[in-house]
Amino acid sequence: MDLTAVEQGFMDRIAKANRALATLKVSDGIALMLNFYQDERVEGCEVDDSDMLLYQWGTYDWGKGAAAYEVDITRQLIGPGFEDEDIFQLSLTFKFAPTIELRAVENGNRWCPRPEEVESFRDFIHNSPAFQAVVDQVPQSIVLMYGSAG
Numbered sequence: 001m002d003l004t005a006v007e008q009g010f011m012d013r014i015a016k017a018n019r020a021l022a023t024l025k026v027s028d029g030i031a032l033m034l035n036f037y038q039d040e041r042v043e044g045c046e047v048d049d050s051d052m053l054l055y056q057w058g059t060y061d062w063g064k065g066a067a068a069y070e071v072d073i074t075r076q077l078i079g080p081g082f083e084d085e086d087i088f089q090l091s092l093t094f095k096f097a098p099t100i101e102l103r104a105v106e107n108g109n110r111w112c113p114r115p116e117e118v119e120s121f122r123d124f125i126h127n128s129p130a131f132q133a134v135v136d137q138v139p140q141s142i143v144l145m146y147g148s149a150g
Helices: 003-016 026-039 115-127 129-134
Strands: 051-060 068-078 087-096 108-112 141-148
Touching: 003 026, 003 068, 003 087, 003 141, 026 051, 026 068, 026 087, 026 115, 026 129, 051 115, 051 129, 068 129, 108 115, 115 129
Parallel strands: none
Antiparallel strands: 051 068, 051 108, 068 087, 087 141
């Protein structure tokens, strides 16, 4: 698939799983993104340096005055040329009320640089305190964004 089809390709995957974006559980959303990364290559984005996954979590307000605890899985794609405008990200973010318990989970992130490492990455995510803290919770909102990160 090419860079312009990534978001639709992921939405198609959600639909084929008989799910809807607005009602995804954290475990389902992460599984869908991991499988999408494992199964679908993007033209011009070589594995190992131009097509990676990022799992990130923490409490953030992004300067908007309303903090949320976020668990996010992002596919980062770097198109030919390696300029800022050639970096695209498909981010699936689950947002929760920032309870005392969630604020106690230290912010962090981890990268998965190649599809061959997805299973160990999946294990890391499932065993992470961030995932465990929200796996049974219903998110306040779910945001899917795709675009240039530059």
